[in-house]
Amino acid sequence: MNWLLLFIAGAFEIGWVYALKQSDNFSNLKFAALAVGLLALSMACLSLSLRSIPVGTAYAIWTGIGAVGAASLGILFFGEAATAIRLVCIALIVAGVVGLKLASG
Secondary structure: OHHHHHHHHHHHHHHHHHHHHHOOOOOOHHHHHHHHHHHHHHHHHHHHHOOOOOHHHHHHHHHHHHHHHHHHHHHHHOOOOOOHHHHHHHHHHHHHHHHHHHHHO
């Protein structure tokens, strides 16, 4: 259950980054409020996952999910470049997250 909470926290992490971008520097209050709410949910799920997952592992996986998600959002929705080096780096982050999960059992 705690691993599921960690991955949900990562999904909320991606969500708040998207909402933050859509808030246009907090000028769109609807998206600004959504960003703050999703950030709070992300932190809450991360905190609950720490009941049985080591903090270093959980934090690295949480930020990895957020980094890969944010980079993917940028490529898919915001016209950011999908260069070979960016995609390789994203793949390396995914490999690191998977490795940490496998090493933690």
